[in-house]
Amino acid sequence: MSSIALRVLALALGAVLGGCTEPPSELRRAARVEGRVELAGPARGNAYLFLFAPDEAPPENRGEPRYVAAVPEVRLAAGDARFRFSEVGPDVYRLWGFLDANGDADLTVDVLAQPGAGDWVPESSVELNAQPGQVLPADLVLPRRVRRPLPSFQVVEQGDGGVVSLTDSATAIVSFTVKSEGFGVLRGDEPRFFVRLADANGDGTPDDVNGDGVVDLWPQFFLNFVPKPGQSVPLDSRGRPARVIVPLLPNATPFLTSLQGDVGQEVAAELLQLFVIPLAQAITEEPGRGRVVTTLGAVPVGEYELWAVNEEGGFWFVPNDLGRRSGEPLPSQALRFRVVHAANADAGPGSP
Structure with missing residues (x-):
């Protein structure tokens, strides 16, 4: 498994576990980003969300995400589209993500860690400025459906x-x-x-x-x-x-x-x-x-x-x-x- 894939997997696991409890006292100066995924299509598939450096975010650029979060299909289908990035270092980020409607995205494989045909994506990434200790609200709207399969x-x-x-x-x-x-x-x-x-x-x-x-x-x-x-x-x-x-x-x-x-x-x-x-x-x-x-x-x-x-x-x-x-x-x-x-x-x- 590539170093990028390992980091993505570790970040995703950390986001799931870290979203369940308050951070310990020594980390309270870290920021927290939380919001909802707003879907234009059916709540089918897992939603993946990423925080990138400002000049590395899709769709304009490509980079390695600093933080990863996910909203599983079972929660989306129940009407719970909330997400949270816990323990985010104070900095400027861009929020981007997608809904994997057809279930073939794989964050542990470099070429599969992206949206493909039938998935839902935002028109652009969202700029965020996370301050120390701040709880920063940020929603992500996914209005556009990808038409083309990956050029594999x-x-x-x-x-x-x-x-x-x-x-x-x-x-x-x-x-x-x-x-x-x-x-x-x-x-x-x-x-x-x-x-x-x-x-x-x-x-x-x-x-x-x-x-x-x-x-x-x-x-x-x-x-x-x-x-x-x-x-x-x-x-x-x-x-x-x-x-x-x-x-x-x-x-x-x-x-x-x-x-x-x-x-x-x-x-x-x-x-x-x-x-x-x-x-x-x-x-x-x-x-x-x-x-x-x-x-x-x-x-x-x-x-x-x-x-x-x-x-x-x-x-x-x-x-x-x-x-x-x-x-x-x-x-x-x-x-x-x-x-x-x-x-x-x-x-x-x-x-x-």
């Missing part, structure tokens, strides 16, 4: 020894294929990639963010750099490490006729071919500027994760906890990605 996938080309090797060459043309797959852990309709033209600003015109003449698509894919000890990445203005990615370009050709340039159209696909864009980008969040993307001079060598993100913010990445679990691991979810110097290896899968 496996890579068709499984690499050599469970490792897909790519190079830092600026000229190599490399591609591989991903297949949508539910692995028996996601409920509802069979997962598919719902391909559509991106329109982030809502102007009805397909986006072409990098100006290369190729329209942008959902879902989006990228390789996420996982630096090892001794490997450095650029820092933002507050001294925090940037996220370094290598963009991947889905082959849009099979879908353009069906999409007809209409941002409202979509095509369900089982397979997608992805081309590796031979450049690396450092992504930071800067005060007053928002998301800042900086192109790096070279693609860092080392280990990467392969990520997919859909238009609703659902994500999947490989390798993940499903490939690392002790009981019945999924080999396809343990696949690793490695970038090496071009002089030291072949270009990788799909190279000419």
